[in-house]
Amino acid sequence: MTPSPVSDKRQHVVETAYVLFKRAGFHATGIDRIIAEADVAKMTMYRHFPSKDELIVEVLDYRAMRFDRQLDRLAQEGIPPEQKIGRIFDWHALWFRSADFHGCLFAHALAEFGDPGHPVFKAVVRQKNGLKRRMRSILEEMMPRGRAESVAATLLMLIEGATLLAQMGPADAAIRDARKAAMGIVAASRKSQ
Amino acid sequence: MTPSPVSDKRQHVVETAYVLFKRAGFHATGIDRIIAEADVAKMTMYRHFPSKDELIVEVLDYRAMRFDRQLDRLAQEGIPPEQKIGRIFDWHALWFRSADFHGCLFAHALAEFGDPGHPVFKAVVRQKNGLKRRMRSILEEMMPRGRAESVAATLLMLIEGATLLAQMGPADAAIRDARKAAMGIVAASRKSQ
């Protein structure tokens, strides 16, 4: 019986690394800590990931993919666009309340890898642009493309700002204010179209 | 002749560390790099700062103080509150366009020091709360206190989000959208009062 090709251990390392990176940051989390927590040999890790940086990119892409799938399902639901946007804010409210919420891993990655040429930086840009693009698609159901682009960027800012504030203080107030502002902007943009 | 008490060297270390932390992050910037760039002896640095963490706090507090002074001057100007808020966004637009803009140092510090009990975390919370409080004061000139608190939080989110987006992509579009949204929210809150 094959213990499932290879991907078992590989995926386990990715998920363990995710938890550790989220809690302590990227530079502060050593390879030794990751393999100890994942309970794999160091060589097992390095056989799957040529370097720590590539592991970080893998972790980010993995999380981005999970969120993307949620957004894909949302896009196909038969509800009005306002409600779809509201749903995204609801998800964030839930996330902020979760047991070990430590802010946005992508924002943290940007803080530690500020070089635009670095693969980690590029992975962050991919994720944020992806979220913005999906929000824009939703908004295009109710306003022209140019307007939708601008509103999507504003909503993304509110989300990012709320995530940062939620990490520092009362998360409930943060997401409530952000949601209210977002809904106001969306409503105003629909009317003025 | 005393070469000016001691504080000359001390301040020089703080400013050098600021530039390096901003570019490469906190964990990735070593003490050796700081003293080499500042051209001081290692003992000179450790005589002024008992540890790297305390140097980081000092750097953050120094930047917070500079921004606070700007806000103090703004508060005393005889212009309408909307214009004061607009001025804060103008400052950010300038900042985003500056030569070595690398995002918000405080947000980056939060990413690397996520423990709420850590002195660096506390320094970040101080700065962000300070900015929010000052914006609330401005807004209280034109709306009730409770409303002002909520609007100030929303403006802070827009600013933080715009700063993050500006680090990733076109900074001009980011601050323009944020400013437009902020002014809309302020205007709506004044009317509905």
Place this chain on the structure above:
DNA sequence: GAGTGGTGAGACAGGTCTGTCTCATACATA
């Protein structure tokens, strides 16, 4: 000339980091 006090230069300790390497083990298949 002898002493004093502040400073720089850099060795050093003890730890941690990433990444490589060897060897043993377990298991499936031929």
Place this chain on the structure above:
DNA sequence: TATGTATGAGACAGACCTGTCTCACCACTC
């Protein structure tokens, strides 16, 4: 039994980290 593959365990190299310590230097004073 023989072989191939994925893994585990851990030593190891070489670099880097923070923080301490010694020593040389230099200006000034007595």
